[in-house]
Each structure stands twice: as structure tokens, then as C-alpha cells.
Amino acid sequence: MIIRTNIDPAGIWRIWALAAACGLGTVTGSTAAANLEVTVGDQAGAAVLGAVVELRPLSAAASAAIAEAANGEMAQQHQAFSPHVLVVREGASVTFPNRDPFHHHIYSFSEAKTFEIELYSRGEVPKVVFSKVGIVALGCNIHDNMQGYIYVSAAPHFDSTTDNGIVVFASIAAGEWAVEVWHPRAKQRVSTTVTVAHDEGRPKMVAVQIELEMRRLDELELLEAGGYD
Known part of the structure; x- marks a missing residue:
């Protein structure tokens, strides 16, 4: 089930990160992670380019260290x-x-x-x-x-979708995660949850649908001119 919400971008993951730092519910070992593939589509089923996808832990086991900011x-x-x-x-x-x-x-x-x-x-x-x-x-x-x-x-994992609407997150800790999706033309932020199990040799896959506003005429003209990536 997809839940539409306005979750605070600096939200729940901080609590679980603190719990992990204290050694609560920590999962160790190379088998306690898996790849997660998120596909974002619009209301017509078309792939969405440039959608921001964030992963936030909903369980202590799913906590992740925060990497340094890359330029x-x-x-x-x-x-x-x-x-x-x-x-x-x-x-x-x-x-x-x-x-x-x-x-x-x-x-x-x-x-x-x-x-x-x-x-x-x-x-x-x-x-x-x-x-x-x-x-x-x-x-x-x-x-x-x-x-x-x-x-x-401020999420531990984030990326934006390519032209096929897909983001792949590597080595995600096993546990329950919130998957949050935002796009500048989306009518609202979309969130769903996914449970990542130990690596079984294939990525966990989740599909998220967002409802997009229609493009303005000037945006379409710019696209035809090759303006947007």
C-alpha cells in the first residue's frame, strides 16, 4: 500500500541511528544486506526521470551510517x-x-x-x-x-532516477525502510515501506507511482530544444 505523507526530511532515521550507535539491534556480517531497486512511474505508467528517492530506516536493524557530504x-x-x-x-x-x-x-x-x-x-x-x-x-x-x-x-541513502525511472541502492542493511519519493511536478510526496531481507543473490524490487502535474507549454518547448536533461 502506498501512503502519501509529508514526512519531515530530517525525521525518524536519527532516532535509529542513535540506537545503532549504542549497539541496540545491530546486524553484522556480510549477509545482512541486499541491493534495493526502486522504480518510479507516473499515473500513465511512464518512467519518471529526476525523481528524488530517499531511504530512511524504520527499525534499528536497518540503521545506516551517514556518509560525508559529496560535492x-x-x-x-x-x-x-x-x-x-x-x-x-x-x-x-x-x-x-x-x-x-x-x-x-x-x-x-x-x-x-x-x-x-x-x-x-x-x-x-x-x-x-x-x-x-x-x-x-x-x-x-x-x-x-x-x-x-x-x-x-539528510537521509542515509538517496539518489535520483535515471531516464528509465530506476534507482539501485547497493548493500542496504536488512530491516524495514521507508522509501520516500519527490519530484518537482509531483502533486505530493509519496512514501511506502519495504522490508529488506538478507542477500539472496537478487535485488529487492519496489515500484512507486507518483501523480505528476501536466507540463506547461514553455517547458515542452524547452524540452524540444534539448534544454532539460
Whole structure:
């Protein structure tokens, strides 16, 4: 059963991470993990590109250590943000290289990060640190059609779907997990649960459906021009 909810992005996993640190319910050994494959589709059954998928432990056995934040890149190319959706861990630095032969002036007024990078030209690579969990909507003060999103996560595991709508998480600890999915055109965040068993030589598979808003005409024109990844 799929449950639609607005779970706090910094939620339940912190409690279980603390329990694991105290040695409560810890599962050890190379067999106590498995791969998890998540497929995201829309209401028409089509694969969804750029959906953010997060895994949060719902049991002490499923707890996972939090890796250090890896840096990300949000390029400006073909008068678009590339990728359209970038997911990073809280505390990560993101570079904004301009690969277009003209200036950009990008900004965000989002609560998770308010910033502005004024006029900068091809070859310049400004950098911004994202230290607060949340969704950062991006725009360009010169090109109104440009939209992008940086999703700052505190989950132990996260990724975004490829063009086939799939994310594969390797070596997920056995136990119960919440699978949460967000997309900029989704009407609401979607969450479901999955129980990961010990490795049986094949990945655990789960499918999640999200309902997407229709694209605006200007977005479709940009897609035809090759603007979005």
C-alpha cells in the first residue's frame, strides 16, 4: 500500500541511528544486506526521470551510517540547469559552471537556501554550500524560462532516477525502510515501506507511482530544444 505523507526530511532515521550507535539491534556480517531497486512511474505508467528517492530506516536493524557530504555540480548549459534536479547531502558544496556563450545570473529565494550569483560568464565556476535540509528552487534573472532544483537531504541513502525511472541502492542493511519519493511536478510526496531481507543473490524490487502535474507549454518547448536533461 502506498501512503502519501509529508514526512519531515530530517525525521525518524536519527532516532535509529542513535540506537545503532549504542549497539541496540545491530546486524553484522556480510549477509545482512541486499541491493534495493526502486522504480518510479507516473499515473500513465511512464518512467519518471529526476525523481528524488530517499531511504530512511524504520527499525534499528536497518540503521545506516551517514556518509560525508559529496560535492555536486549544477551547470548552466543550453540555457537550462543541468541536471534539472540535483540531490546532495546537507553540508555539500555545489558548483555552478557556466557552459553557455552568454551570461547567467542565478538565484534562489527558497527557505532552505537563499543566494544570488550575479552576472557571470562562460568558464566561471562559482560555488555555494547547502547546509540546510530542504528543496532549493533555482532561477535565472536573465532567462525566465530556466528552472532547476537542488534537493538537500539528510537521509542515509538517496539518489535520483535515471531516464528509465530506476534507482539501485547497493548493500542496504536488512530491516524495514521507508522509501520516500519527490519530484518537482509531483502533486505530493509519496512514501511506502519495504522490508529488506538478507542477500539472496537478487535485488529487492519496489515500484512507486507518483501523480505528476501536466507540463506547461514553455517547458515542452524547452524540452524540444534539448534544454532539460
